Amino acid sequence: MQDATTSPETLWHYEKNGVRKDGVDQQQVIALIRNGTLAYGSLVWKKGMADWAKIEQTELRQHLEETSPPPLSGAMVNNKIVWLLAFAPIIGYLLESFVAGLFGATEAQWERAMAANRYWYVTLALNIALSVLDSKRLKQAGHDISRFKGWVFVVPVYLYQRAKLLNQNLAYFITWIVCFFITIGAHQS
Structure with a gap:
């Protein structure tokens, strides 16, 4: 997944079904968003971040918004x-x-x-x-x-x-x- 031009600082890590997936570049993350593997609520991390964050709380949010609207907030979900x-x-x-x-x-x-x-x-x-x-x-x-x-x-x-x-x-x-x-x-x- 990592080539000679990709530095560890630019690699993203993501969680899927409780398993950490390591070292994908931003273009691969965008592809994962577009094919539905990553969506609102998916956890991601890259070097420099204090902890894992929901993908919509990162710079990757704009790519989510291209594919689908955000989920309804908890206050809007019928309980x-x-x-x-x-x-x-x-x-x-x-x-x-x-x-x-x-x-x-x-x-x-x-x-x-x-x-x-x-x-x-x-x-x-x-x-x-x-x-x-x-x-x-x-x-x-x-x-x-x-x-x-x-x-x-x-x-x-x-x-x-x-x-x-x-x-x-x-x-x-x-x-x-x-x-x-x-x-x-x-x-x-």
Whole structure:
């Protein structure tokens, strides 16, 4: 990647899927932007920078703007689904109770089903479905969600990463954790 005319001071390094990619010149970085490998939110670094920075915070921003508009800011992203997701442990518990009532002929059967946590998969499916739906909305808003990979299936990790991506506070992450512990207590009583 480096030729005799390229000095280490002009080489860019970038991150892709948690892996550092080393030593590309500016023309190669521009090509990576144009082919979609690098986009808003991609991390880059070159000699002289104190730390890694989002590509849009560097001189490379102008090349991003040639290819696509910036993603919507966190304040502009619709958070209705993520708030449903934040309360999903409790909503899921109520759905589990409803399903147990449908399949339990008596109150005793319902109580046994709830005590045995027989319909746990209802809450799991709800959490995953809402995470996937929310991640699709983030993608539609222009955000690079490739860093989430399979984390949409591990809801608290997804919520944490989402808050960091959008520069939002951790309110929905904390809400999900609290709701999760409330439902654990409900299942044990």
